[in-house]
Amino acid sequence: MARLSDIIEGFLKAMINDMDGYIEIQRNELANRFKCVPSQINYVISTRFTNEKGYYVESRRGGGGYITIRRLNTDSAGDYIMHIITSIGDKITQHSCEVFINNFVDYDVIDSREAMLMKAATSDKALVEVSPEKRDDVRAMILKNMLTSLTVI
Amino acid sequence: MARLSDIIEGFLKAMINDMDGYIEIQRNELANRFKCVPSQINYVISTRFTNEKGYYVESRRGGGGYITIRRLNTDSAGDYIMHIITSIGDKITQHSCEVFINNFVDYDVIDSREAMLMKAATSDKALVEVSPEKRDDVRAMILKNMLTSLTVI
DNA sequence: CAATTTGACTATCCCTGACTATTATAGTAT
DNA sequence: ATACTATAATAGTCAGGGATAGTCAAATTG
Incomplete structure (x- = not known):
């Protein structure tokens, strides 16, 4: 049944x-x-x-x-983002995060304004209240969440 | 209805x-x-x-x-954002945060894609690893940082 | 055991109406 | 004319009821 x-x-x-x-x-x-x-x-x-x-x-x-x-979008850009998301581990440093974000701009996944926003949200400055041990975990979650949101039409 | x-x-x-x-x-x-x-x-x-x-x-x-x-006069997006930043306290709930973000779209300060990004970065889901007591503080910092980045451009 | 189903309790939002507060103006007494 | 009073014309407050959706854990099912 x-x-x-x-x-x-x-x-x-x-x-x-x-x-x-x-x-x-x-x-x-x-x-x-x-x-x-x-x-x-x-x-x-x-x-x-x-x-x-x-x-x-x-x-x-x-x-x-x-x-x-x-x-959500299932076109190639969406697939690309989904692929990236799975390649990001549970932790990411601010520096690696910026490298990722710069790549997104290069690949036309986001524009420079969106890149500024993403960098601002994942900076150590924004996460200063999170304990250093957890900071890279929280940053990874934020980055993945933002990327996921980009696949929304 | x-x-x-x-x-x-x-x-x-x-x-x-x-x-x-x-x-x-x-x-x-x-x-x-x-x-x-x-x-x-x-x-x-x-x-x-x-x-x-x-x-x-x-x-x-x-x-x-x-x-x-x-x-409020929105001729200067920068002024509007500064006004909002100063009106955001040290803590903000996910719900209030979304209200703010929706309003930025209303004021043409950001577009709907940027709004999605900002909501994603400040959602409870993104901040699930932050202790509930600190979550609203961290969220406020992230939001303010993103807003500040918008004034730089 | 894992997934599903249920229902009691909670949270949020909208709408209404009774009661209150304020202001302008007309009326009245001096 | 001036001062006072009464009345009408506004707007404000607040508590409650109804209409939704959310949460969580117990019961059920397969």
């Missing part, structure tokens, strides 16, 4: 395809359609529409609330 | 744009136009036209009362 979460996942992916990569849903409405509790929608989203799997999710509570799901 | 508050916000912002950054309205008249209670105008103003977002609001009660909204 197919699991409901898989069915909901398929439904959402079909919908995303139909809508050219971007959908807006309401949690309660979807839960009602599939006769499940609303929190199961959260479960499906958190297990199937993660950033690693190439989706970007935003939401808003309150009256008129919603959940939006955006499929 | 569409949110009326967002519609009123959009109406006021369009009006502010048309009027070169300064408008004067009457609360009751506006409430009547949108068929809502007058206090909803206060709600919209207090949630969307805050000082942090670069608006100055003044008002007067009684006969001939009014509400005026003035938008």
Whole structure:
């Protein structure tokens, strides 16, 4: 018997395809359609529409609330970035980080303004409050997160 | 259900744009136009036209009362950014950070790609290795550093 | 055991209305 | 005319209800 979460996942992916990569849903409405509790929608989203799997999710509570799901770019630039991300380890020094970022500019993955932003976010100056032992880990996470965001349309 | 508050916000912002950054309205008249209670105008103003977002609001009660909204002069992006940097304290939550960043897009200080980068760099996800007690401090430093880098160009 | 499903509890946002505060103006007494 | 008062015409505050979505851990399933 197919699991409901898989069915909901398929439904959402079909919908995303139909809508050219971007959908807006309401949690309660979807839960009602599939006769499940609303929190199961959260479960499906958190297990199937993660950033690693190439989706970007935003939401808003309150009256008129919603959940939006955006499929990330899967073109060659996106592939290149994904490849780079996997090649970055768990730690990275400020210097290596800058080398990476400069390369991105050379390869036209980002422009010089974006490079400034990325360098600013990953500088020792920005991370001065993080203990030196952890700084390179945090820097790696920030860099990877920024790179992932670039694959969003 | 569409949110009326967002519609009123959009109406006021369009009006502010048309009027070169300064408008004067009457609360009751506006409430009547949108068929809502007058206090909803206060709600919209207090949630969307805050000082942090670069608006100055003044008002007067009684006969001939009014509400005026003035938008910070954005001719100089550098000045605007400096204003924001000084208004950011030593700590900032992910949510407030996103509000700021969305506003930079609104003010044409950054584009949507740069906004994605900035949000990625300051997300809880990127800072998961930083202890929760320090996370908001680190986030504030990263945000300020990125903003400062924008003024250099 | 791992993945799924459920539901109780929490968080956030919007909208409303009753009550309060302020200001201008008209009316009145001196 | 001047001073005072009453009334009308504004705007502000705040607490509560309704409409969403999020979290987390227990129960269930395969």
